[in-house]
Amino acid sequence: MIEVKNLSKTFTSHVKEPGLKGSIKSLFSRELVTKDALKPVNLNIEQGEIVGLIGANGAGKTTLIKILAGIVHPTAGEAKILGYTPWERANEYRRQMALIMGQKNQVWWDLPALDSFILLKEIYQIPDAQYKYNIEFLAEILMVKDQLKTQVRKLSLGERMKIELMAALLHNPKVIFLDEPTIGLDISAQKAVRGFLRQYQKEFKPMTILTSHYMEDIKELCPRIVIIKSGEFVYDGSLSDVQKMMGDEKVLSVTTQNGVFKVSVPRQDLAKKTHELFEEHYVLDLNIQDPSIEDVIESIMKNGIGAT
Amino acid sequence: MKWWKDVMGMELRKILAYRSDFWITFLGQTFIQLMVARALWQAIFETQGVSEMQGFTLEMMGLYYLIAPIGMKILNGPNFGFLAQEIYDGTFTRYLLYPLSVFQYKTLTYLTYSLFYSLQMIILLGIYRLFISEVAFTSVDVGHLFLGLLLFIIGAIAYCMMGMMIEMIALWADNIWSLAVMLRFFTSFFGGALIPITFLPVWAQNILVWTPFPYLLSLPIRTIMGLSTFQEVTQGALILMLWTLIFMEGVKLVWKKGQFKYTGVGI
Structure with missing residues (x-):
């Protein structure tokens, strides 16, 4: 089980003014800024569960994953995974955990995959x-x-x-962190990876946290999602419930000479708003739809939960 | 324990992965350095009109400059920046995920390179003796050769620990390339890779005995050449082991503080 209590992380970095003057100035004096990458968050995940972690760039998704994988230390808070504190890096924990990063290679670049696998076999016994x-x-x-x-x-x-997926899963981990596993892949490769992850999850039932910017990944793999905004969890619940949150709304997709735009409207105001749109614009086409999951999540990520 | 063997096997496969680079490193680089050094010393010997300088004949000097650059490679292992670069670009993350000690892993990979270059030294010395200068080998024998190589390996472990301790400063400073270059320069100069340390002033030699540098390069080179006594060798080995322990404690201390600074950039 993954249990996270009030986990937070603050990073300190320096900022530099642009240009040569800024570079010279930074040799002598630097302005430090602190950023709360993760504000106190709580999370519980059961064995066999797969959770989608969704958020804009810089929202804190990868920071959370780095902490839970034991790569970085948190500023405050607690986490127990399979009874271990991740950043203490007990070998027993690391033997049961895998981190797969879509943007970073873990297998050895200069050698065939099988050479890497042989070494991993010994490392993970x-x-x-x-x-x-x-x-x-x-x-x-x-x-x-x-x-x-x-x-x-x-x-x-x-x-x-x-190959990265193979390398990370050879030891049948009980906990898997997948950080954008389909980034940069073409559509058929994305489908193949998603299909594989679904099958793997079914067969081995690990606890999995998946981050992805592709909603297809989330929709196909994650019954439960956590939406993170500026380091805070703004939603933790089932994917289907997200759509219900806007169940009282309709989305009008309006095509005019200037392009297409979308408007969310409460169901009871639909007729009135449609009438207004026809008066204000030269409407070429109009579609009335239920809001998609993407629309809802985008709205939550932009405006928070209260706006939906 | 089998993972030790596999880590070393893996590193060996990486060394052998690129054919042309392998042969250039193995043969070309060393002999070019040797030829340049020999030509320079020949000019110095001729200008001075002497047949021996600080106990070295020209032939012995040639042998010295065959051993010194390979000895430097044995010490350097996979080259400087072996840890700092990985901290800088985030590749270091890989070792934090494996269920083993990152420092054991890095020391093993380091030793693989050192052992490989030791083998290179044996082969190149053989070639040099057979085809270039048999005279230089008057006082060299197999016993001295292996004793010298053993000193080089002990030195490589000490140097690896020193390198790790210094390169982990990258956890705070991100880029410490200049520090790594300085360490290499000090080792080359004060260890005797650039010129034998017997050419340095006596006061400088007296200070150097308190540092690890002469035991890292000068002593093993002189041992291979048959110029050191058994007492000097054992004393040197013990001093190197002591330095290794000191640097190991340094590595532990720096990591204890520095691990909180690691951010795993690039992920």
């Missing part, structure tokens, strides 16, 4: 039978059997991501 089964199973469903003996740096982005 994976029994022979489990290792052989996992290589077969993972290579099969990720469709990378033919790429295992090729130098990793010569693989395509999608193939590399699949």
Whole structure:
């Protein structure tokens, strides 16, 4: 189980004025700024659960994942995962955890994937039978059997991501942190990765936290979502409930000569607003829809929960 | 314990991954440095009109400048910046995720390079003796060779610890390239890679015995050349081990404070 209580992180960094003058000035005097990357947050995740962590860039998603993976220390608060405090980095915890980063390689760039896997087998003390089964199973469903003996740096982005997934999951972790696993991938590679993650989750039932900017990832994989805004959790609940939060609203998608815009309107004002739009604009097309999950989440991320 | 073997195997495979780079590093670089140094010293010997300087004949000087650059490579392991660069670009994160000690892992990778360059030293000394200068090997024997290489390996562990301690300053300062370069320069100069330390003033030599530098390079080179006594070798090995322990404590202390500063950039 993942239990997080009042976990927070503050970063300090220096700011520099632009230009040469700023560079010279910063050699002698620097202005330090502190940023609350994570304000006190609480979270509980059960075994087998997969939670989507959603937020704009810089909202604090990756900071939370780095803390829970034991890479960085929090400023305050507590976290227990499988009974361990992540940043104490007990080997027993690390043997049961995996972090997969879409933007960072963990396998060795200059060697074929199989060379990396052999080392990981020893590092994680994976029994022979489990290792052989996992290589077969993972290579099969990720469709990378033919790429295992090729130098990793010569693989395509999608193939590399699949190799990263294999490397991270060889030891059957009970806790998985997936940080934008489909970033930069083409649509078919995204689908393949999502399909794989769904199947893996079904077979091994790990606790998983997934961050992604692609709503398709979230919609397909995460029954529960946490929305994070400026370091704070603004929503923690089921994905389906998010849509219900705007159940009383309709979205008007209006096409005019100047382009398309959307307006959210309470259901009871629909006729009045439509009439106004036709009076104010030369309307070429008009669609009345239920708000999509993307619309709701975007609204929450921009305006907070009260605005929806 | 098998992971130790696999980490070392992995590093070896990385060394062998690029063929042309391997051969240039293995043969070309060392012999070019040797030729330049030999030409310079030949000119000095001729100008001075002497056949021996500070106990070195020209032939011995040639051998010295074959051993010194490879010895420097043994000490340097995977090269300077081996830890600082990874802290700077966030690659260091990888080792924090593995269920093992990051410092054991890094020391092992370091030692793999040192052992590989030791093998290179044996092969190049063989080539040098067979095809270039047999005279230089008058006082060299297999016993001295292995004793010298053992000193180099002990020195590499000490230097690895010193490097880790200094490179972890990157946890605070991000980029410490200049510090790493300075360390390498001090080691080359005060260790005797640029010129044998017997050419330095006596007062400087007297100060240097209190530092690890002469034991890192000068002593193992002289041992391989058969110019050191057994007492000097054992004394030097003990001093290096003592420095290793001091640097290991330094590494622990710096990491204890510095781990709070690591932000895992680039993720």
